[in-house]
Amino acid sequence: MKFHRGNERPISDVPPVIVLVLLLAFTAQTAWHYTRPEPVASASELPAPPPFDFMRLASLGDPVALSGITMLWLQSFDNQPGISIPFNQLDYTRLIGWLDLILKLNGKMMYPLLAASRLYGEVPDDAKKRQMLEFVYRKFLDDPDRRWPALAHAVFVAKHRLKDLPLALRYASALSEKTTPSAVPFWARQMDIYVLEDMGELESAKVLVGGLLESGTIKDPQELEFLQQRLETLEKQLEEKRQSEKSN
Amino acid sequence: MHYTPNEPDLNSSVMKSPILTIAKYTFFEALKNRLFAIMIISLICVFGLIEFVGELAITESGQIQAGITALVVRLFAVFITCLFVITSMVREFNDKTLDVLLSFPVSRQTYYYAKLLGFLLLAVFIVVLVSLLLLFYADPIQVMFWSLSLLCELLILISLCLLFLFTFGSITTAFTTVIAFYLLTRSMDSIRLISESPLLETTSFAQAFIDFLVDAIAFVLPGLNQFARTEWLVYETGSVSDLYPVLVQTAIYTVLVSAAALFDFYRKNF
Numbered sequence: 001m002k003f004h005r006g007n008e009r010p011i012s013d014v015p016p017v018i019v020l021v022l023l024l025a026f027t028a029q030t031a032w033h034y035t036r037p038e039p040v041a042s043a044s045e046l047p048a049p050p051p052f053d054f055m056r057l058a059s060l061g062d063p064v065a066l067s068g069i070t071m072l073w074l075q076s077f078d079n080q081p082g083i084s085i086p087f088n089q090l091d092y093t094r095l096i097g098w099l100d101l102i103l104k105l106n107g108k109m110m111y112p113l114l115a116a117s118r119l120y121g122e123v124p125d126d127a128k129k130r131q132m133l134e135f136v137y138r139k140f141l142d143d144p145d146r147r148w149p150a151l152a153h154a155v156f157v158a159k160h161r162l163k164d165l166p167l168a169l170r171y172a173s174a175l176s177e178k179t180t181p182s183a184v185p186f187w188a189r190q191m192d193i194y195v196l197e198d199m200g201e202l203e204s205a206k207v208l209v210g211g212l213l214e215s216g217t218i219k220d221p222q223e224l225e226f227l228q229q230r231l232e233t234l235e236k237q238l239e240e241k242r243q244s245e246k247s248n
Numbered sequence: 249m250h251y252t253p254n255e256p257d258l259n260s261s262v263m264k265s266p267i268l269t270i271a272k273y274t275f276f277e278a279l280k281n282r283l284f285a286i287m288i289i290s291l292i293c294v295f296g297l298i299e300f301v302g303e304l305a306i307t308e309s310g311q312i313q314a315g316i317t318a319l320v321v322r323l324f325a326v327f328i329t330c331l332f333v334i335t336s337m338v339r340e341f342n343d344k345t346l347d348v349l350l351s352f353p354v355s356r357q358t359y360y361y362a363k364l365l366g367f368l369l370l371a372v373f374i375v376v377l378v379s380l381l382l383l384f385y386a387d388p389i390q391v392m393f394w395s396l397s398l399l400c401e402l403l404i405l406i407s408l409c410l411l412f413l414f415t416f417g418s419i420t421t422a423f424t425t426v427i428a429f430y431l432l433t434r435s436m437d438s439i440r441l442i443s444e445s446p447l448l449e450t451t452s453f454a455q456a457f458i459d460f461l462v463d464a465i466a467f468v469l470p471g472l473n474q475f476a477r478t479e480w481l482v483y484e485t486g487s488v489s490d491l492y493p494v495l496v497q498t499a500i501y502t503v504l505v506s507a508a509a510l511f512d513f514y515r516k517n518f
Contacts, residue, residue: 053442061434061473064482065319068312072304108483111308119306 046077046090049097052104059105067106074098075115088123095120096135103139113139113150121157129162137171144174145183151175152188159195169195186223193230202241206234266354267362274366277336278373287328287374291381294320298385311482314385318478321378322398326430329374329402333367333409334422341417356513364407364506371402386481393486398476400498405430407502411509414516432465433472440466470501 011019059066074095078085099112113136121132133154140151151171158168172192179189190212196205209231213224278284298317302309340346349359379395386394408429412422432439443462475494480486 053438056438057435057442059438060431061437062319062478064478065315068315072301072312075306076304108479109308111312114307
């Protein structure tokens with residue numbers, strides 16, 4: 001059946017009682033809505049993540065798409081209807097559970113780790129920052145060549161936000177030791193040298209650079225030149241340090 | 249197919265080439281029902297939604313957009329194709345068009361293949377339309393692999409729609425069964441992995457029976473979860489070698505379901 005304007009009968013054909021009931025029902029609906037209380041914004045807690053099997057089943061064989069949808073839902077959990085919750089008020093144990101679940105659904109996805117280090121790892125709560133950085137570190141170990149950017153940011157957070165140089169060194173050393181040179185840029189693999197310098201461990205930094213040069217694992221001429229320059233700078237710094245210690 | 253016996257051109261073309269004529273009218277019915285107009289409007293809405301999703305993502309926005317677009321348009325293509333096939337066939341039964349066609353020297357087998365061809369043509373158009381949207385977010389070669397695979401998925405579903413319609417005869421039952429079948433097929437690998445999980449490992453007879461049942465069901469289902477895989481679009485991992493199992497599975501399953509549908513169709517009295 002097709003509805004065309006020309007085919008419609010005039011309104012006068014509709015029984016008046018139908019029109020009356022329609023108007024009354026419309027008025028009743030608007031009146032009913034008016035008497036209802038206004039919705040009140042209330043923050044709901046982050047739920048515990050469901051079992052992985054449940055999510056795998058719910059993905060209908062498409063875990064990649066579900067991982068994206070779940071990640072966006074999790075990221076926007078701080079913005080609930082009519083209310084905004086600071087990230088640091090979230091339950092970080094559950095939050096990590098969700099991020100872990102998303103990574104299980106899609107191991108190639110970098111989003112959960114970058115959100116962990118750049119979003120949830122930047123809250124003004126050192127304990128929660130550390131929780132997130134440890135999560136990033138654990139997950140980095142599962143696939144270092146793919147997940148190094150998140151740990152590189154974790155080095156930055158540990159060094160500049162937490163001011164915890166030993167922690168930064170632990171992450172930077174992992175970046176250097178667990179990754180393969182062809183998969184990870186040079187600057188990321190040498191972060192431990194800078195952390196050692198910042199810690200005043202010039203001798204260790206020098207040994208590290210010297211070891212790298214001697215190991216023969218670095219083939220790129222620019223990288224070799226850069227390391228050679230770093231070694232020379234470190235030797236100068238060490239010499240200056242020794243002289244200042246003698247003069248004192 | 250809205251056919252009236254007093255149309256001389258149609259009469260002669262049905263006699264000359266019944267498969268092509270019936271297929272052509274099946275496809276034209278979709279055009280007359282404004283199916284493509286609805287699809288284009290829906291895809292524009294999906295595009296708006298996906299652009300919004302892209303704004304939400306703080307990283308990997310392109311990949312997330314490609315993944316969600318693939319999921320949405322695949323479900324959309326599956327639902328709209330199944331619904332159209334079932335409603336179109338039911339209308340044909342109710343309008344007695346089938347009775348009229350079978351009064352010509354047209355075998356039931358010819359009629360079945362003609363309808364399958366007509367609906368396949370419709371599926372090609374649907375796949376082309378949804379793939380155009382994907383081209384905004386994914387590599388064209390990967391979109392091509394994905395689209396071809398989706399077309400195979402739709403071909404299996406079209407033949408299933410025909411089978412379930414011949415078997416059950418009602419829109420509600422046939423559509424519900426096809427969708428339930430589709431969801432089960434897509435989830436079958438997950439169900440098997442869960443049933444084989446070490447957490448559930450027991451030596452009870454019930455557990456062994458369930459394991460056997462799940463495996464037995466998996467044997468007769470097509471592996472649709474290997475079709476039109478989202479990771480091809482998101483991580484550009486699709487290759488020609490991924491298409492071989494898809495094409496083989498499609499060929500085997502379409503023949504199987506078509507044989508079952510024809511078995512049922514030949515036993516029907518009109």
